[in-house]
Amino acid sequence: MAEGNSVRDRIIQLAREIEEFSKTNMPPEAFFDEFLKRVIGAIGAKAGAVWMLNQGNQLQMFREIGVQDSGFFQQPDAAAKNQKLLVDVLSNGQACTHSKGEGKDLPSDELLILAGLQRNKELIGVVEIFQRADTPVQARPGFLQFVEQMCGYACRYLDRMGRGGSAMTAELADKFENMVLQVHRSMDVTEVAATASNDARLLLDADRCSVAVRYGKKTRIEAISGQDSVNHRANLVRTMASLTKFVIKMRETILYSGKLGNLPKDIEEPLADYIQESGSRMVMIVPLFDREVVDPDSEPQFFESEEKDSGNSKPKDKPIGALIVEQVAESTPKHGLVERTELVAPHVGFAMANARRHQKLFLMPVWKRVGRFASWFRGKNLAKSIAVLMLLIAFAVCMIFIDYDYRVEGEGRLMPIVSQDVFTPWDGKVIEIYVDTKQKVKKGTPLLRVYNEDLNSQLVAAQSELSEKQQYREALYAEYNKAFETGDRQETVRLEGEIVDVEVEIRGAMAQEVLLRRRIDDLIVKAPIDGTVATFQLEQLLLNRPVRRGEVMMEIKNEAGPWRLELEVEEARMGHIIRAQELEARTDLEVEFVSATAAERKYQGELANIAPRSLKSEEGLTVYEVIADTDAKQIENLRIGAEVRAKINCGKQKLGYVLFGDVIEFAQTHLWFGDRKAEKNQLTQTSLPRGSTKVE
Template identity: 25%
Template sequence: MLEPTASAGPHEVTWRQIEGLVDAVQALIETGVEEPRFYATLLEHAVRAGAAAGGAVWAADTDTFPTLCASGPSETPWSAGGESAHRHARFLQQVRASGQAQTAPPGAADAQGPVNASAFLLLACPVALEGRVIRIVEIAARPGSSPEAARTYLEVLATLCALAADFHRRARLKECQQRETQWSRFEQFCEQLQGRLDLRSVACAVANEARRLVGCDRVSVAAPRHGTLRVQAVSGLDAFDPRSAPIRQLEQLVQRAAVLGEPLFYGVAGQSAPAELETTIDHYVDQSHVRALVVLPLAETDQDGPVRTAPVGAVVLESFAAGPGQLADRTTLASLARQTRLALARAARYERIPAVRVWERLGRWRSASGWSRLALWSLPAAACLAALIFVPAEFRVTCRGQLKPQRESRIFAPRDGRVEQLHADHGETVAAGQVLATIQSSDLDFERTRLLGEIQTTTEQLEALRTSRLGAKPLTAQQRDEVARQTAEEERLKKLVASLQAQKQILDSESEALQVRSPIAGQVLTWNLAESLRQRPVRRGQQLMTVADTGGPWVLEIEVPDQDAGEVLDARRELGPDLPVTFLLATEPSRVYQGRVQRVAQICEPDDRQQLSVTAVVSVDAAAITQRRAGAGVVARIECGRRPLGYVWLHDLIQAVRAWLFV
């Protein structure tokens, strides 16, 4: 069970195996495999990784816990039946109820009796989706496994179940995307039907749009004509021969299917055609060479519910490929039939209106002869157009931003480490140079300890060398050479001690930097520092907190949309750099405040919504703002002078048209 080999450390081997296993399952998820194959492969990996006897995957969304896939000898609980299976089901119920991974050693029992009558150690982990357990992965570990190996195996199993939950989330997302696409197509289908009234146009719209909706190769629409159903439209064809053999065979099939009043399926998995229509279907298939066929009879219903005997039409869906596409999707077919039935019934009622064609032509002629009304409406339209062009109005650029103190300093971590102690919290007033936090760096402590050890060792070597030289009397040439060597070694050790002392001073300065100090006097703005920082690891350059001078000047930092930045820059050149600004505070929307543009950035940057904008700073009268809150949202309007009324109202549209014409 994930036991290490002798050639490598146990943690290295175990984590290498786990990473390989997780990567394999993640790669399987990326392929979009079906659920049975996914769980079979996941179970195979899990059993092989732990050298287990076998495993099983259970569907936990029902009380019967059906098996999705299983492996292992006959002694496993899922291979046994009778009372053993009933006991094992109680163990699965416990896992589902707790929502946590559980183990059941041999002979384990609950209040009702034993739950594991096998000789295996059972490890079960739930797969949860949106807070509900939908699957349970269970492994039968071999007897004799160590508790540490069992815990490791259970953690691996929990990781695999988390990946399985991700698999289900992806499958549900894919299903929602497919459903959204299908509903978009269905909406287009309904729009096409609503724009037509006569029977021929409705039938053509149904034939062409239903083909895209269902994804089949051909759609035909039949409607009553002289007491029988006749084909009115075929997708992809502007005209067809109503006397051709395939059309006649199709009309005969549609008429007989309409008598039954139920949808007819041929060549669709899980569906069978009525025996009394087999001969008619065979004749039509021989003529058309289709591989799959669906006939949807359409009949109006009374208000009380019973179906009328006379149908309003029928829709025939055909596929020439081996796969029938969505012909087996009963929900799509039911929606298609319902909307088509309503459209054909409306078209039939429309065509029963006496002299309907005459009334149509009369309506078109009446709409076309409205010259007097056109002249009457031209005068006010011209007046409105002149007002839009020649009447000036105040042009304002609307922006969003924040209210903040002008002096603001962000405090960053000087080194990797752990926040040992906090000396300030949200809302506290601090002085310049005051310690805000103490960071403890294990790397720096280790380096300092190592350096002190080297200094001590080198100093002892130097003292020993000096001591040995005190009583030395060089008489021979060899002794004089030894004295010279010791002198050189002493100089080297002195330089080494000086270098180590310099390194110690650098470490001392870095240790001092771990006392994080405030560069300015002000107030701590960051919320909940104790929970977010205390005893937590930090990285070098990570922002720890923000200190601002709330008693000094305040400014607005607003984001001017990229498309309006040119208007602001032009207005600054024409009217002066300090353009007037009016703004509302989110904390006090009932009052309007005034300000002046102080400076505008020279570059565009993406804002929080990833839209390009230009940052502008607006000076305000802090004393006039009673509800000062750092970071409070504001809606500001920059006064950019006077422009034509039409441009003021429609400048967004004008800019969009200009961009469209340029592209």
């Protein structure tokens, strides 16, 4: 039902447009071109033509649409047969239809609809419409009536032209036709207003043209000729909108040409304000209407007779805006300006009404995009789309049903398990280095010597004190011998006591000297284990450098022993490793890695330990340290600290999760907090034993 109403409304609109054209002064060629377009479009005909009497009183084709292209005149005797039908209509003045099967010799198989054209009650031409042959019989009277009605409007146009109406020049007719085409090209209100204002100014030869649009109770200036945009805060625009609002309410055209004259008093004040602001000497404001006809008591008709009383037919000439035309230099309208403005205004109104109805449709931008998208799936694109769709379905099936190894990636280094840091035994300065980087050493091999000035000073002091004590002891022995020879018993006893005390002091001084020498000997740092010096650029790093007790000076690593991978795995990946260990009931998951020193080969290993707590990586990420054992014999170009990229096999997962697991985990982390929090809690509470990695 809605579709039928839409068709009837369209036919009524086309009939209204023909009626409006009949009131204009457009050239006959342009009028009958527009006339045929709308008649053919309204009844869905195939072609049409207008035949007019020439100076020799012979019917000659004046304008046509689709007749030449249909090959009508290429048929034998078609022109003669058709001429006979036209003469019959021209002689009796009766509109008629002809179809195959009526017994007449017809020039075509189509249904022919013919109606006469009169000027001053004299037949001067015929309108011929070529309708489809399969048109239902019951619809033909309606089509005939419609064509006859439209010919009535054409006759009025011919009467007006015969009375000497001011016709357009050919140049103006071309400009008018171009403007009509341009203004109906867009369905955007702003674009229609801009096109109408600029093209109308050229057609009307005015100084300025503007288009106002009414939105509810508010009137808005949508476009001003010569301007890309409208500043709605400008005084000129505000006073123009205020004046136009009153004119739209009046629903009548006003023309100001220097004097108020008979203009309504309600618009005198806003008109005076606008004239003062704009400086225009002539202002013409023509309301624009959305012309519709709705009969509330009956079904919509294809047309309405002019003689029919409008009691049941309710015109909905809804004002939707206005066309403002201005002259600045002179107050008298230029020749033909008023007539051309009245000709242009209905077309601007039609275009504006269509654009507004179009924009009012719910979600129209969305439907446009949907329509453009759907139109792409036509022709060859449909086969392409089906092929792509099948590929996508196959891809989705593979993602859902195919299992594949899910491997967690980690980066780290390849290191020997047996290693030992070399510490500073005492505060001091490194004065000698006995080894080089990568030099192999045995346990006890001197590595470097540290000089401590305090220890050396203490040793010198201890040696001096020991020497003094020893000299004092010699002196006491000499006195003791002298006293013994003289038989001084008392002096002998005293000296024996002093000698005993000095002996004790000498033994203490000797022990202090030995201790200091041992400490100085310990300043020669020796290798704690067999291995290789792993610290780089020892001289640049340590020579003549002050060091403190307990500070790490170098590393010794045993390359001949077992090796391991020291990996860093992001916290978000640890859940997969823990779940894999629980499902497989073992901790030694398979590890595949690539060494930077032999990137062309892949090596195998086994997960050994996981650190019980997280730490911050150099990049600032939260990571867990993971240890994996490997057979060093299989690795080519084995180097201490070589960078490795490892993948820990965490069991089977769906292929889709293997490829797009990062996206899924991102969504889980940011949208489904419960699962991710539970996983983090589980990871925090899980602590696997981690063996010692250093040789004490």
